[in-house]
Each structure stands twice: as structure tokens, then as C-alpha cells.
Amino acid sequence: MKIDALRAEMEEDLSWRIDEIRFFQNTCASVGSEVGQQRFRKALVVLLYANLEGFAKLVFTTYVSAINAEAVACQEANLAIAAASLSDVFRYLRDGNGRVPDYKKLKLPDDAQLQKFARDREFLSQALELMQRPVAIPDKVTSTEANLGRDVLRKILYRLGLPHEDFEDIEPDLERLRNLRNNIAHGDAKQGISKEDYEKLRDSTFRIMRDLMLRVTHALLSKQFLLSTADTYEANRADFFM
Known part of the structure; x- marks a missing residue:
């Protein structure tokens, strides 16, 4: 498994997403009035969420593809991976x-x-x-259901045998962004978004995307998809995230 190449692919995807968001931020800054900018930031929030969901999908799909490529037997995989494969x-x-x-x-x-x-x-x-059949995790396991939030994230993690406890610190920010996106999409958020509020959402979104990439990379490095490495993963993850 070429972890460096997989990480590079995720980094490249994250980079263009951040560049795209910053491009539209600059466009927002060129809008003449503050009221206009606040209205424009509603679209930026929707863009933040779309890129977060898209990146999360890519990260988990990369994880699944890497595991499938290893062709380990179901009996060697952790219970979640084996169950998904069967x-x-x-x-x-x-x-x-x-x-x-x-x-x-x-x-x-x-x-x-x-x-x-x-x-x-x-x-x-x-x-x-x-x-003894080789692991073959179906794509549906990583479905974000077009509504990535705490519950959907936990579903994906559970299906992949990844402990959702490792991701609990990002859940509040994820829920905040998802709820605001939904309010905007449903026409409930008629007021614009202040620059301060938007920047907090943007920074937390970038952090969530980086954390997802980091933690899934660690799961691959520690071969957490194997039944025999669960204890090793638990022992090493604290040092990895320091």
C-alpha cells in the first residue's frame, strides 16, 4: 500500500477546494456594500458545506479503495470490514x-x-x-446521503470499523455548518452572514477536512482494517495525534 501516494492525492484534492473557496471569498470582498457581502456569504456557506461533503466522500472512498486493493481475506479483516464485504x-x-x-x-x-x-x-x-474471500467493500458504505452531519459520519465510521470517538471533537462544528447550510437551502436564513461568523465557519471547515485526512491516513498506516491490529491502533493513536 503506497500511503504517501494516497496522502498526496488527498492533499491535492484538498488544495484545489481551498483555492476555490478563497477565489469566491475574494469575489465577495469586491461586492460594494456590506449588506451585499453578507448575502454573498450565504452562498459561501453552501460552498463550504459542499466542499466538506465532497472531500469527506473522497477521503473515505480512498480508504475503502486502499483496503480493497490489499485483497486481504475477510477472516483477517476487522468485523465491520468483513461484514461490509459479505x-x-x-x-x-x-x-x-x-x-x-x-x-x-x-x-x-x-x-x-x-x-x-x-x-x-x-x-x-x-x-x-x-x-477466505478477499475483502470487497461496496461503495454504498461511504455514502454521505447528501446530508453529512454527526449521525451520517458515525454511520460511515461504524461501517468501516473506525471509532467515532476519535471524531467527536469535530462533530459540533460539523453540525453547525450542516444546520446553517440546511437553513439557507430551505429559505429560513434570510439574514446575511457576518464576516466574523463566516470566518469561524471557514476555519472550522478547513480543520475538519484536514482532521479527516489525518485520521484516515493513520488508520491506513496502522492497518486498523485488520482484525489483529485493533490493540496496536488504540495504543499508538494518542502519540500520532499529538
Whole structure:
């Protein structure tokens, strides 16, 4: 796994996003009146959120792609990664209409509960083989649901086996930005945004993006996606973030 190359890709993506935001900030400064600038900053807030959500998606997608490329067996991955990789199997098990191959040949009753039992039995017969299957995390695991906030972030982290406790310090700022974006989009924030309030939002947004990149990079470096490295990650993460 080429961590340096992955980090460079994320850094490059973050750089153009920051440049774009600053370009429109400069455009805002050229607006003649303060009232006009306050109204313009509402659009800047929407831009901040869009870039934060887009960057978060890129960071988590990079993490997933890097893990998939390692082709580790499900039995070697942490439980979240293994469960995500076997989502097609679990979906089949939960499907009330799922049919075990050759079920009719068994000459058993056409009973829904018995068919469910047959699926469970088939799963156990293939469990060893399934756990040796290479990890393949589907894209939907990193979905931001077009509404990235505390709850959606926690969903993504949980599905990837990353402790959301490591990200709790950024959650208040993330929620603040998301709520203001929603208010603007819904027409509730009729008043403009002051320069001071905007700059606080901008600085916290940049911090969140950098923190996401830093912490996901550390998760890759420490191979937290492996079942055997969870304890090592817990022991080393404090030193890494100092």
C-alpha cells in the first residue's frame, strides 16, 4: 500500500477546494456594500458545506479503495470490514424470497420458515470459504446521503470499523455548518452572514477536512482494517495525534 501516494492525492484534492473557496471569498470582498457581502456569504456557506461533503466522500472512498486493493481475506479483516464485504450474503439470508439452489430436489415442504433454515444451513456449509474471500467493500458504505452531519459520519465510521470517538471533537462544528447550510437551502436564513461568523465557519471547515485526512491516513498506516491490529491502533493513536 503506497500511503504517501494516497496522502498526496488527498492533499491535492484538498488544495484545489481551498483555492476555490478563497477565489469566491475574494469575489465577495469586491461586492460594494456590506449588506451585499453578507448575502454573498450565504452562498459561501453552501460552498463550504459542499466542499466538506465532497472531500469527506473522497477521503473515505480512498480508504475503502486502499483496503480493497490489499485483497486481504475477510477472516483477517476487522468485523465491520468483513461484514461490509459479505453484505450480499447477508442480504440473501434476510431475503424472505431467497431460494436455496436445488431446494425442490430435496422434496421438502414449500414452507417459508424451512426455506429460511435451509439458507442458514447453506451459509454454514460455505462459511469457511466465504471467510477466505478477499475483502470487497461496496461503495454504498461511504455514502454521505447528501446530508453529512454527526449521525451520517458515525454511520460511515461504524461501517468501516473506525471509532467515532476519535471524531467527536469535530462533530459540533460539523453540525453547525450542516444546520446553517440546511437553513439557507430551505429559505429560513434570510439574514446575511457576518464576516466574523463566516470566518469561524471557514476555519472550522478547513480543520475538519484536514482532521479527516489525518485520521484516515493513520488508520491506513496502522492497518486498523485488520482484525489483529485493533490493540496496536488504540495504543499508538494518542502519540500520532499529538
